Amino acid sequence: MADANALVPEPSCVIDIKPPMHTFLSARYKQSFAYTTMRTRLPAILLKTIEDIIKEIEDTVVKYGEDIRKDVITLTDKILKLKFNIENDDVLETFSGNEQDKMLWNDFLKTLTNDSNTFFKACWLYAECYVYRRLYSYVENHAILRSYDYFFQNKRNAFIISLDSMLQILQDLAAMGTHISDNNFKQLLKLNLWGNRCDLSISSGKEVKVGGNPFELVKSLDANIIVDQSAQIMQCLESAERNSSVIVEFICDNAGYELFTDLILADYLIESKLANKVRFNFKAMPWFISDATVNDFRWSLQFMKDHTSHALQEYGKKWQQFVMENKFQVASLDYFWTSPYEYYRMAEIDPNLYKRLSDAHLVIFKGDLNYRKLISDFSWDFTESFTACLRGFRPANICSLRTVKADLICGLKKGQADALEKENKNWMTTGDYGTIQFASK
Structure with a gap:
């Protein structure tokens, strides 16, 4: 997998202006906090989350059992992949697991058009909330880690x-x-x-x-x-x-x-x-x-x-x-x-x-x-x-x-x-x- 700390080229949709008046804020506008969030803040938060999960791994093993160790490493791999999804401006995919609010989210995601359904093109509010919802889906769909609060x-x-x-x-x-x-x-x-x-x-x-x-x-x-x-x-x-x-x-x-x-x-x-x-x-x-x-x-x-x-x-x-x-x-x-x-x-x-x-x-x-x-x-x-x-x-x-x-x-x-x-x-x-x-x- 690529170097987690390497900064990938910014998405092609990014334009170096402030958000125009009376438009939704999104990371496509480089002179905005939405851009800063998607470009650097959220990737840094996800790396810090991985670091914290690994730091706590022995306590997690004590709580859930030795068999959980491999699953925790798999969890960190998924979080790292999410970081790369953000940086590559990938599509906000629908949820397909046991999420209790799956229909609520999927009905919403299906309303987004091709010009508004990626991390940088979507309204900032939608994209940022999606990151945290996707993050929790990784533990929510695990048989044992469902109650794990990584924060x-x-x-x-x-x-x-x-x-x-x-x-x-x-x-x-x-x-x-x-x-x-x-x-x-x-x-x-x-x-x-x-x-x-x-x-x-x-x-x-x-x-x-x-x-x-x-x-x-x-x-x-x-x-x-x-x-x-x-x-x-x-x-x-x-x-x-x-x-x-x-x-x-x-x-x-x-x-x-x-x-x-x-x-x-x-x-x-x-x-x-x-x-x-x-x-x-x-x-x-x-x-x-x-x-x-x-x-x-x-x-x-x-x-x-x-x-x-x-x-x-x-x-x-x-x-x-x-x-x-x-x-x-x-x-x-x-x-x-x-x-x-x-x-x-x-x-x-x-x-x-x-x-x-x-x-x-x-x-x-x-x-x-x-x-x-x-x-x-x-x-x-x-x-x-x-x-x-x-x-x-x-x-x-x-x-x-x-x-x-x-x-x-x-x-x-x-x-x-x-x-x-x-x-x-x-x-x-x-x-x-x-x-x-x-x-x-």
Whole structure:
């Protein structure tokens, strides 16, 4: 097999321009983050995944038995082949195994035309999601490895290296109290927003650690929130009808530190009686390296409960109790979250999920991928309203918390993007800027 680290010639479809306005983003446009993703980021992520799997092979053998060793090597060969498929701009092939969402994906793939069904020609969102779905199909179709999460150690380590920051947050929370105030809510909302910076898919699997005092960091980054509709979100929560259960849905993003900040915000919503129930939606499979699964959620609470720190123990116990009391609820797994579909198509593709979200008072979408699915991987005018870009997707009041790591955005003021461009031409992909956006039902 060819040298895994060798850079193959770029596909012939690539053109050296920015994505034209009002077109879908794709890797065919060389001056785009989609191109960077397909050309270098995803191949690097797949090589790092192979490296991690081989590094853990002895632990895997202990867990599954010696006979699994050969199968693990076969798995790494398949991942390497996927890397070459990307680099050669191969066709996105349909699935033919025991994937539970096979029809969902295959029906979608069959709608792609010859000009949009390869890794570089397809809409970036579709192609990137396909890579992670194809990756999981290799273990999902194995009789023994079906439960194997090849990203788990990354996520576990991401949680552990953030413990100092978590302890600092709990210490500061004790002083803050749980009374309702605009300032307290906004601080926790922004803490949750900036928790989204810890994204292993952006760092290609390298550890991302929060430094310093988290609340001090939040204050220092206020000027970097380029759309801030937190006041409208607070108003939305305060105006909820209290004669029925007030449900807030979290469409979660990363495990580790970000999931911890999700739980901190959710705890405040319950304790301040802004919500009666918070429901967490997790991915049904390992996804974009650091995305949270149900197992990551349960592991995090148990790790906290078993920790030597009294504060972590108490919150671990408290949140496990919240689960038992149904104040915190884990949503049933839904493969729509790991599908290629944008959210404006949810009502048609997954009407039951759309109906469930419609029962909530507020749905909080976390992170960059959820943002891309909310407004589509589309080259919008930067000043287009968030509501317009949702294309009618309004099952409930919607909040999006996103650190900007992809070259698409909406809801900016006139001239704001030009000013940011002058400051840093890569402002859309660094994660240094954030948006808090809201759309009422």
